[in-house]
Each structure stands twice: as structure tokens, then as C-alpha cells.
Amino acid sequence: MSFTEAMLSSLYRWSGGVKTSIGFVLVAICCLFIADLEVSSIDPWAEMWRLAEGLFHPSLMQSSLVLEALLSTLAFAFAGVALAVVGGFLLALMFHNAFVRGFCALVRSIHELFWALIFLQFFGLHPLTGLLAIAIPYSGIFARMYAEILAQVPKLPAQALPPEAGYLNTLIYTRLPLAWPHLVSYTSYRLECGIRSSAILGFVGLPTLGYYLESSFSQGYYSEVAALLMLFYLLIATKKIWLRRWTLPVLFLGSPFFLGDGMPIVWGNAWRFISEDIIPAPLRNSEAGGQWESLSELSQWASDIMLDQALPGIWNTLVLSQIALVVTGLCALLMFPLISRHCYSLPGRIPGHVLLVIARSTPEYLLAYILLQLLGPSMLPAVIALAIHNGALIGYLSGRHSNELALRSDLPNRRLDRYFYELLPRIYPSFLSFMLYRWEVIMRETAILGILGVHTLGFFVDSAIQEIRFDVALLLILTAALLNIAVDMFSRRIQRYI
């Protein structure tokens, strides 16, 4: 048997999961050759020194302002997630419908920041902007996950019911109780994501932590940045303490009172947005010209946007996210043992927990900026920033999952053996499915890295919004949404194959 045959036959014996992983790694390696990963910085150390100095001397600005920001961060997160849980659950019950599935994929494929930027046109700086910017995409996310959790429930109990038991009874008495722990665990994880999203919405003007974080950061007030970040880490790290069954109702019911008042809504603006702003410019401006003329102008307009923005944007987004995805996976596999009870004792896991909280709670945007100083502008800072953030998230989920595993009793003593021969194979399937979910998230997140001069789709969307061209923005957002839906469908296929 020749060497290649041996390779092929061994490949044949590998599981779908391993083959999928190899496929992704190969694609990422190809992307490495195309991607722009140059290191070009010259002397970052002065700024880095200022940053380090600031981080070690945290100082709070006005503490009343910060307290207000903290409360509104929580308020937007809880109110938004609560709406999304209700919406997501109802949508999950209809998830067999292709239209509903498409709708959910569409709403979750648009980044919270873009939702917020759209609603800013409608409602202006009003609490509704932030609330819906979280609730809408999260509904789509919840719908998908809830539907999947409900689908995985054993069918036997439902079949044991008498045939006249209706849909609602089957749901309440068999499917829901069986799925309950998984639903709760996923929702609690999403709450943490909601707090992060809520904080980040401050970047576009909502009164949450991100507002002050971005302002201080952009002026180089690093000691204020440090204080705000530490507060945020503390909030996430102590989630287990303050997020209890008995605090939940208080938090959910209390949240609407801390959203702030904002500015009054002028409803004519919402109508104008729909009836004028998002109508393609050639149609909007065509009063004199004939129908055919404006039609050809429209196709010219659309093809210009496609060629100059959408296609390069899609290309860069794909290249960047394929590399970032694989590096994210590596980071996660390196980090999850740090919080696994099979690797370290309880005190030994504390540094791991601290590291993971910091890495997953620091907004990618901040990481990218720091790395931009160190490495110069290219895709590299984006790849690393995305990998640190998402790697820590998946590392956290995988570590948590590994803690639920009961390992065999004749476990190897050496930690390395235990990792490779026991832990890794056991968690790999769930690790892979976390990764496949994260794939579309990473794609969405490549959007916010325009500061690096990397022209992803999100870069063009942001430009269009900054230029007050919502027709262009909408076309690009829909393009991004279609790309996300395609990735989503593809990742479902892979999921089934594994």
C-alpha cells in the first residue's frame, strides 16, 4: 500500500468531526496566503507604556455617572433579553416553517450595533432604540437554540400520551419539562452576552458603560478605561452570586425603570425612514425621467454598489473570518483546561477564571485598537482580537461542559495525557458545535474593525450610515444577512454530518 493510500484509508476511518476540522484548517491556511497580515509598527512602546500605566492606576471619573451607566447597562440587557426570550420562544415553536427560519436567520445576522444605528433613525436617542437593538437579534438567536433544544428532547414520553392530547399538552407536560434545564442554562449564558451587548451599545450613544468606555479610550484616559473595565469584569465574574432564581424576577421587573427617558419620539421620522430613506436613490430622485430610464439607473446603482463595496466586502469578510475562526478554536482548546476540574484544583482554577473573564469581556474593538498600535494596520490585529475574545468564550463554554463530564476511573495521571487521551476526545463534539455557532458570530463581528483599514462588509455598512445613505446601507446589510444565512445553512449541514 502506497503512502497516499495509507493516508486516504486512515482519513476514511476518521470521524466526521475530525474531517470537518481538517477542512476548516486547510481553508484557513489557504486564506493565510491571500490575507494581508503584514506587521508594520514602528515604535508602539510610548503609547503602550501610557496604557500600562493607566491600567495599573485605575481611577473612577464621577462615580454617580458610572453608577448610572452600570444600572442602565443591566437594565437594557435584562429588558432586551426578557423580550427576546418571549419572542424567541414563540418563534421556536414555529421553527419548522421555512419562512420563520429565514426570518430568524435574517434578524440575527445583523449586528446589534447596526440594529441600533437603524433604530436611531426611527426613534433617535430613546430607550426603545437600545431595547429593540438587543431584543430583535436575540429573538432570532433564542428561536434557533430553543428549537434545537426542544428537538433534541426524547420522543418517547410524547408518544406515551393519549392521541387526543393536543399540541399544547404535549408541549407543557413532556417536551418543556425535559428541555427545561437546557433552556435555563442557555438563557443564563445569553444573559451574560446581553450584558456585553448592552455595554457595547454605548459606542453608538446609549447611556451604558460603553459610552464612557469609548469616550475615555478615544482620548487616551487609560486610568478611567481601566476602572470601567474592571467594574465590568467584576459584574460578569460575580454573575453567579447576584444572578439567582430569586433575584431574577426583581431584575427583570426592575429593569424597565432604569432605561432612562431619552428624547421624545417623532413618529413621522419612522415613516420617512421607510418611505424615503431606504428607497434606492435613483428611484427616489426620478420624477422627470421615464420608467425605463429610472430602471436602468437603478440597475447601474445596484451594480456599482455590488462591484465596489459588496463583493470586496464579502471577500475580505470571508478571508478574515475563516482565519479568525481557526485561531479562535486553537485559543479555546488551549484555554478550556484552565477552568476544568479535571485539570486543576479549585484554587488552581481561579487564575484561569480571571483570565477567561477578562478575555471574553473586553470588547474586541478595544483589543483591536491596542493590537493595531503593536502590529500596525492589517488583518492581523483583527484576527488576534477576534480569536482572544471568541476563544475565551468557547473556552469558557467547553470548560463548563467538561466539568459536567464524569471521566473513567483509570484516568492517566499526567495532566497532558489526561488532556489528549480523555478530555479532548470527550469534549470535541460539543466544542465543534460551539465553534459552528460562533462562525456566523465571528463573521458579524468582523464588521466593526474599520479602524484597521480592513474593508469588510461592515466597514462599508458603517460608511454608508455615516454618509446618511440608508438605501446603500440597507442593500449592504441585506447582502451581509444573505451571507450569514448561507453560512448558517452550511454549518447546519456540517452539524448533521458530524
Added chain:
Amino acid sequence: MFKMMFRVLALMLLAGSAFAAPTFVFTAIPDQDETRLKQRFQKVADYLQQELQTEVRFIPVKSYAATITAFRNNQVQLAWFGGLSGVKARELVPDSRAVAQGVEDPEFKSYFIAHQSTGLNAADHLPQSIRGLTFTFGSKGSTSGRLMPEYHLREQFGQTPDELFNRVGFSGNHSRTIALVESGAYQLGALNYKVWDAAVEAGKVDTAKVKVIWETPTYPDYQWTLRGDLDAVYGKGFTARVEQALLKMNDPELLSSFPRQGFIPASNSDFEPVRKVAKQIGLLD
């Protein structure tokens, strides 16, 4: 879900209408230090409140586009715009007018700055050797950090910035442009001359590492713009009173918020050059 949303909507509508008393609201583009924006502009709000005898409120926003949107949506009635954002806002809001500008604004300019490793020195035009370097603008919607620098690059080199440079980034604001060029993350940058001068004076810039290599010819920039429908809402003569209040503002503490020496009258036609350039570059339809 929709029922729930409607309920929330209805609640917020009620809450919103309770605030519908005609408070006069203004905002400013976030081109200066945003962290102190609220405190600094609160003093301006207090001044206007006293002069106009009506409730005045300042709201801070995060981007140039958000300033324009708030003005267009009539959530603010007065705004301190940059050249480009003002032109855009006035295109979107019929009858709105530029009423006052800073003493310095008719002759505003941008600086091109370079990291010392490029070996570039101050000259009366941009050298050919900037081709292929890396370059950062400030915010995408800025006049001094984007529009005018891009215009002059196109004028002098006959190419778009993307064709001219190896990489083109958007730092987000003027201070960050300085930081990024000082560290060499980008080799070149362009920004508002006042922000540079203030940073140098405050000792925040290492001028051994980064220096000005070219200053653009002057152009009109910042201005106060008012909506055209104020008299109908706030009473006859209100527009004129706002104009007067702005023009006679002379407290140095208030003026330092902008920072300007004082305010002089302005009109829409003063900003015609900015509008033409924006159209030429394709930032305006």
C-alpha cells in the same frame, strides 16, 4: 411577541409625551474630548436658558451622523456642526440656516502629519514619496479629518486615497490620529489644526516622533445651524433671539468649550465651497 412589544411601545409613547413640553434642545458634533463634553456644554445650555428664558437642554451624541439625524428628526433644534455635517444637515432639513460661526472658522485648515521614520519634512506641497505609505483619516464624517484632506490628495495626485496609499484607515477622531501616527502604526495622518495645536501646547505630543509636513489651504468649517420652524413652536422672534444669544456669547469659559475666540454671523452660502467638494468626492448626492 408583537402584543408585548406594542404594550411596551404604548408605554414608552405615554412616557415620551409627558416630556413633550417644548424644551429647546441642542447638540454638538463629538469632535472634541467627549468625556467632558457634557459638563462643558451644560454651561452653554445654562447661558442659553438665561438668555432665551426657556428651558434649554444639551444632549451628547456619539457620531457625526447621529448629530445630523437628531437635527433632521427635530429632536434637537440647534446644532454645532462641522462644515460637512452642517451642509448635509441643511440639505436634509429645508429652511434650516447656518447662523453663526467661530471667528476662526472662515479660515480653517487641516494638517498632514508624518512619523519621523518617513523622513518627510514640512513643505509647501505634499511630496511624491508619500505614495505607498500607510495613512489614516479621522472620523469618516469629519471635514478637517476626512473631506478636505481627501480632496487635496485627489487634487495633487489625481488618485483616490485607496489607490495612492498602501493602507487607509479611519482612526475615529483627531486625538487618535495623533496617537496612531506618533506610534508609527500609521505613517501619515490628517487632522484638525486646532486639535493638533492644543495637543502640542499641552505637551501631549512627542514632536520628535511626529510632525506637521503640510497644511492645507483654508476653508470654512464649523458653524451653528438652526432649524427653520422655531418661531412657530417657541414664539415669534425666537430665531432672532437665539442668533443674538450665540453672537454675543463672550464669556471665555463658555467659548473655550468650542474652542473659539468668539462668534460671527454666518449664512448657508458661506459653506458653498464645502458642499461643492463633498459633491465632487461623492460624499453628497
